[in-house]
Amino acid sequence: MKKQQTGQPMNRVDGRLKVTGGAKYFADHQPADMQYAALVCSTISCGAIASINTTKALRAPGVADIVSHLNAPPVPGYKKTNPGDKNGLQIFRDNRIYSNGQPVAIVVANTMERAVYAASLVEVQYNQETHYTNMEASMDKAFQNNRMKDYSRGEINAWQKAPVTHSAQYTIPLEVHNPMELAGIIAHWTSPDTLTLYAKTQGVKSVQETIQELFEIPEQNITVHSRFVGGAFGMALRVWPLEIATILAAKKIRKPVKLVITREQMFTLVGYRPNSSQTISMGATADGKLTGITHEAVAITSPYEDFTEGIVAMTKFMYDCPNVNTRYQLVPLNMSTPIWMRGPGEATGSFALESAIDELSYKLKIDPLQLRILNHADTDPERNLPFSSKYLKEAYQIGAEKIGWSSRNPAPRSMQENGMLAGYGMSSGTFGAYRGKATVSAILKADGTLTLQSAAADIGPGTATAMVQIAADVTGISPDKITFMLGESSFPYAPEQGGSATVSTVGSAVSDVCHTLLKELANLAISQVPAFKQTTPEQIIYEDGQLITADRQTKITHEALLQQQKLPEVKVTATSQGGEERKKYSMYSFSVHFAKVHVHPTTGVVRIQHIVSVADAGAIVNTKTARSQMIGGVVGGIGMALTEEAILDHRFGRFVNNNYADYHVPVNADTPPTDVYFVNKKDPYINPMGSKGLGEIALIGFAAAVSNAVFHATGIRVRDLPITPDKLLHITSTENTNT
Amino acid sequence: MNPFSYVRPNSLKAAIDAMARDHSARFIAGGTNLLDLMKNGVTLPEKLIDINQLPLREIRQDGNTLHIGALVLNSNLAAHELVKTQHPLLSEALLAGASQQLRNMATVGGNMMQRTRCSYFYDTSMPCNKRQPNSGCGAIGGINRMHAIFGASDNCIAVHPSDMCVALAALDATVLVAGPKGERRIPFTDFHRLPGNTPQLDNNLAKNELITAVEIPTHPFTKHICYLKVRDRASYAFALVSVAVAMDISDNVIRNIRIAMGGVAHKPWRLPDAEKALTGKAPTSDNFRLAANIAIQGAKTYAHNGFKKDLAFNSIQTALLKAATA
Numbered sequence A: 001m002k003k004q005q006t007g008q009p010m011n012r013v014d015g016r017l018k019v020t021g022g023a024k025y026f027a028d029h030q031p032a033d034m035q036y037a038a039l040v041c042s043t044i045s046c047g048a049i050a051s052i053n054t055t056k057a058l059r060a061p062g063v064a065d066i067v068s069h070l071n072a073p074p075v076p077g078y079k080k081t082n083p084g085d086k087n088g089l090q091i092f093r094d095n096r097i098y099s100n101g102q103p104v105a106i107v108v109a110n111t112m113e114r115a116v117y118a119a120s121l122v123e124v125q126y127n128q129e130t131h132y133t134n135m136e137a138s139m140d141k142a143f144q145n146n147r148m149k150d151y152s153r154g155e156i157n158a159w160q161k162a163p164v165t166h167s168a169q170y171t172i173p174l175e176v177h178n179p180m181e182l183a184g185i186i187a188h189w190t191s192p193d194t195l196t197l198y199a200k201t202q203g204v205k206s207v208q209e210t211i212q213e214l215f216e217i218p219e220q221n222i223t224v225h226s227r228f229v230g231g232a233f234g235m236a237l238r239v240w241p242l243e244i245a246t247i248l249a250a251k252k253i254r255k256p257v258k259l260v261i262t263r264e265q266m267f268t269l270v271g272y273r274p275n276s277s278q279t280i281s282m283g284a285t286a287d288g289k290l291t292g293i294t295h296e297a298v299a300i301t302s303p304y305e306d307f308t309e310g311i312v313a314m315t316k317f318m319y320d321c322p323n324v325n326t327r328y329q330l331v332p333l334n335m336s337t338p339i340w341m342r343g344p345g346e347a348t349g350s351f352a353l354e355s356a357i358d359e360l361s362y363k364l365k366i367d368p369l370q371l372r373i374l375n376h377a378d379t380d381p382e383r384n385l386p387f388s389s390k391y392l393k394e395a396y397q398i399g400a401e402k403i404g405w406s407s408r409n410p411a412p413r414s415m416q417e418n419g420m421l422a423g424y425g426m427s428s429g430t431f432g433a434y435r436g437k438a439t440v441s442a443i444l445k446a447d448g449t450l451t452l453q454s455a456a457a458d459i460g461p462g463t464a465t466a467m468v469q470i471a472a473d474v475t476g477i478s479p480d481k482i483t484f485m486l487g488e489s490s491f492p493y494a495p496e497q498g499g500s501a502t503v504s505t506v507g508s509a510v511s512d513v514c515h516t517l518l519k520e521l522a523n524l525a526i527s528q529v530p531a532f533k534q535t536t537p538e539q540i541i542y543e544d545g546q547l548i549t550a551d552r553q554t555k556i557t558h559e560a561l562l563q564q565q566k567l568p569e570v571k572v573t574a575t576s577q578g579g580e581e582r583k584k585y586s587m588y589s590f591s592v593h594f595a596k597v598h599v600h601p602t603t604g605v606v607r608i609q610h611i612v613s614v615a616d617a618g619a620i621v622n623t624k625t626a627r628s629q630m631i632g633g634v635v636g637g638i639g640m641a642l643t644e645e646a647i648l649d650h651r652f653g654r655f656v657n658n659n660y661a662d663y664h665v666p667v668n669a670d671t672p673p674t675d676v677y678f679v680n681k682k683d684p685y686i687n688p689m690g691s692k693g694l695g696e697i698a699l700i701g702f703a704a705a706v707s708n709a710v711f712h713a714t715g716i717r718v719r720d721l722p723i724t725p726d727k728l729l730h731i732t733s734t735e736n737t738n739t
Numbered sequence B: 001m002n003p004f005s006y007v008r009p010n011s012l013k014a015a016i017d018a019m020a021r022d023h024s025a026r027f028i029a030g031g032t033n034l035l036d037l038m039k040n041g042v043t044l045p046e047k048l049i050d051i052n053q054l055p056l057r058e059i060r061q062d063g064n065t066l067h068i069g070a071l072v073l074n075s076n077l078a079a080h081e082l083v084k085t086q087h088p089l090l091s092e093a094l095l096a097g098a099s100q101q102l103r104n105m106a107t108v109g110g111n112m113m114q115r116t117r118c119s120y121f122y123d124t125s126m127p128c129n130k131r132q133p134n135s136g137c138g139a140i141g142g143i144n145r146m147h148a149i150f151g152a153s154d155n156c157i158a159v160h161p162s163d164m165c166v167a168l169a170a171l172d173a174t175v176l177v178a179g180p181k182g183e184r185r186i187p188f189t190d191f192h193r194l195p196g197n198t199p200q201l202d203n204n205l206a207k208n209e210l211i212t213a214v215e216i217p218t219h220p221f222t223k224h225i226c227y228l229k230v231r232d233r234a235s236y237a238f239a240l241v242s243v244a245v246a247m248d249i250s251d252n253v254i255r256n257i258r259i260a261m262g263g264v265a266h267k268p269w270r271l272p273d274a275e276k277a278l279t280g281k282a283p284t285s286d287n288f289r290l291a292a293n294i295a296i297q298g299a300k301t302y303a304h305n306g307f308k309k310d311l312a313f314n315s316i317q318t319a320l321l322k323a324a325t326a
């Protein structure tokens, strides 16, 4: 019998390339005569450019050109009326400044150092206007976007009538993706209407589409390469002004131009998780049955685009509650546009919802895990549909057992270990399990190797590895003979890598194209090989790169089959997407996080001791890379819970901690042993593999688990992330000052 | 970064001469701070004088003092046998600083000379009296969670970010410097300055002087020591507050004690009054609380760093208790 490849902890197919430096990231490419760019960025937050003096900069050594709104080549696709449209801020269109850090010019020179130096010599004068960057102070500007209307079922604000209620405000600061690899691009116009790009992107096809719309050149004239991406977490889900600026500079000087932005610029040029404020109010009967939830959220956006995400989504269906109403508003500020950051929206919303459930559980004197089980939604209460699969209860059970939930003393501030306050907390998370449309081509060569191609992306989860496993299972070809190629716009269409949908979307297309290929081979064998004459494609056994008759009497290898027919290769292409099943079922992945924390009683320092995260993500294609995904999400969650906060000085609208030293992503020492478990049961409807998404749920809900554990340890409820030592201090110090 | 020239003298005299000839020149050792300052346009030297060829890498015992060359790397110093056995406080403080990679590059002299991490100081488009005298202090009316609670002025409320220096201040070290006029010795606690009206000056080293070594006298502080660093993440973060404690206890009496704090002032902050209050006393929680109370007298806080006073109060007690029971 053939060994099943999916579900195995297969090593990454590109692991060796990555650890030996063989993987080429966008900035590693070196077209002939390449020039280097540096950005000059606004130091004001609102107003207009009065003048740009480039005299000194142009005289600096090696400088080729300086491009700004004064001399940029026209962008035909810029909409005439709106400063931003669906393709974002129209960079270099005019002299308006909408946010601090907005690029005002791009300097091109023959070395990077020279470009950076010359950029420091560009003198920009501004006419400054009043800016707004403080959400709390700008609530009068709050408005609702049409995509995110008020939602209600049952009675509005029913929670107020409940015997036991809880209502509180939760705030999350602005967070920045900060992948290790900096953003940038290499742009090369090989003719006036032919453009080659080496990009850092989560979707080569969407880059191609945006460029096509903006520059109005044929799709086939735009080539986008992006085979390796050094992390993105959502920041590379669109084309940003920095990329358009580089493309314009390359157009003007007619040479390839490379831009890699600075860490500081990562805070203002490639989006962020918007800071938000949420009020959750909920009511329950004395025995813990939820009767009403009201969830109101406000988050920031830019002056020129309405960025929305699923902040209030989870509240609508997570619990079996008859009365739920939500409202989601935006406050436009003098900031660049946010973008989805891992677990987008739901990560924000789940902190409020899952903290609130925890708070309610103490009021009810019901175990927080028990309260969740008590209100478990067996069917989707928002859409009134069954779930395609939901093993949340099993996940709760696994997590509780592995963390030792039963040893928890329910009373807050009741447990101590080695002089530290100890606490246990838990939470749950969920994210839509999607399946989009993708096309994959399969080329079987006469040497028996199979190459699959699709314009998918890999920002690190191990896309190619999973695809090879899926293809191996369908075709019976050994994984070492299969190559999955991605990150080229010339490959068949695949959507961006986002929303935890790549395995589902591209994996389904891989599965389909492999079935198509087998059928093609079968037909070849049936028509050309005498022993197969009497069989049908369905009867043939496909194993170890061979076609075998049902009676197992005759075998022919793929190599022999192709060679016999003098075929150098067989190529097939298949497009795949979901069908009616999405209308019949609600499809979601679920996660459960348990955390055990220690809090230092006098300094307020929190140290997470142990984490157990359990995912209900359908069938797991690769248990090794999936585990890594979960751990990565958990580390992001630790940052959200304990350390990450981009801080603005609102007087200037400038960040004061825009570097890796001061913006604290968790380091190894912050990351405790993390145990990951998968329910690992197939979803019967979503796709051929039965796999749901994983990337987002790894993070969604996590911050609440930590915050809930901190409350259990200390009796202090922190509703404003991150939970830094100062927020846990007041109680300890007042205790100590009682002298 | 500005274009600059680069020289690599191999004698002390040549290094000092090179500095005398060029006023915008800077010595460079590990470069872990200077390069960031140059990239951000905070420091724009036209010449770098690389001092890594100078013979300043020795750690040796000279009678009653431990002599540490200015170019000794932070990681080597922390791991050195003489330091670990005689001055474990210094070793602990060093290991609490920065990250392993940075400690592998950072030198003793560079660590002492590192500049504040105040964000306004690093951002040339915001006001800062330290970077540009009379431009105003961005931090006083701005974000000042990391800033000083002791010894600040209306011109500057920055803190000195070093961990190593807190231990050296506690251990009564002496700084050896060389300049055009020869050598001189500066007590460690007089090396760094308070901001006063001249926040642009971090310390009392003259522009053309070079740190050659640090010396620590022999102490009985080998057992009851603690370096407590409270920070926002477990490693690779500057102190919110740090406390260095070294004491000598016999017959349940504190014979001799040193306490210094980091993250609270423009210089490593020795606590002489608290030391006095504990000398000759029993190492009890009550006495520690009294000392902590003395220590936080005169603390002045700003919009975002009010917690530092409470944190200092708690941390001093915690560090004292840890040292006493070590």
Ligand SMILES: Cc1cc2nc3c(=O)[nH]c(=O)nc-3n(C[C@H](O)[C@H](O)[C@H](O)COP(=O)(O)OP(=O)(O)OC[C@H]3O[C@@H](n4cnc5c(N)ncnc54)[C@H](O)[C@@H]3O)c2cc1C
Pocket: A660, A661, B026, B027, B028, B029, B030, B031, B032, B033, B034, B035, B036, B051, B070, B071, B096, B097, B098, B099, B102, B105, B106, B107, B108, B109, B110, B111, B112, B113, B114, B161, B162, B163, B164, B209, B210, B211, B212, B236, B237, B238, B239
């Ligand atoms: C991200 C980050 C985190 C950090 N975290 C911490 C921390 O937690 N705790 C901590 O204590 N430190 C921390 N540091 C600071 C680090 O300790 C210093 O950068 C380092 O000690 C500087 O030493 P260096 O040899 O690299 O100095 P350089 O960068 O080479 O020089 C710094 C300055 O000292 C001058 N200088 C150097 N040697 C001499 C000399 N012998 N005589 C006169 N002048 C001299 C130079 O001219 C320059 O002005 C951190 C640094 C970074 C970048």
Ligand code: SF4
Pocket: B116, B118, B119, B120, B121, B127, B128, B129, B130, B131, B136, B137, B138, B139, B140, B155, B156, B157, B158, B199
């Ligand atoms: S505190 Fe000092 S370093 Fe910071 S802005 Fe004020 S003057 Fe500058």
